[in-house]
Amino acid sequence: MGKSDTTSVNRKADIVSAAIEVFSELGYYRATTAQVAKRANISQPYVFRFFATKEQLLLTAIEVSWTRVIESFRKIVETAPSETLEQLLIQEYEGIQMKHQNEMFLQLQAQCIREEAIQEAMREGFKQVREMVLKAFYNAGIANPEERTMLFLARGMLCNVAVAIEMPELMKR
16 A cells, blocks of 8 residues: 555545544534534545545444454354353443544434434444354353343443433443
8 A cells, every 4th residue: 555545544544534523513413514624623625525424424334333342252252161251241332432532423313313324333233243143042051042142232322321411320230
């Protein structure tokens, strides 16, 4: 990869990172590509060099956030002993939530956006996480894997809400 290619990849990543911040702070509908550009310290036309629409930028940001969760969970699933699998997945998600809070806020908001492409991106992310966790719970011999998977996902959703509304008592075990 040449210097120009590396610069483009880095710039694209900078734009996506800025978009995650701006969208999570202002909401998708209130945020503008001009605000994203300003946060990324670039011009607005440069944003459109990589993303034809604000929706495409949001879809990429959603993909980045799901990829982080999926790859982090995959590492746990591949290495965790069966008896600690669920607890390690919970701890991993709590760590993601702390380090990448804006991505979790972005996902929370995206769940309520009615555009079909955005709904599909959210369905796909949840589907991948659900399938991975369910398969891991089956393979680990966890009792009632379907129910445990549902509870695992529900706990994650409740934790996102608890962080968003600053109500940590919702996360107490």
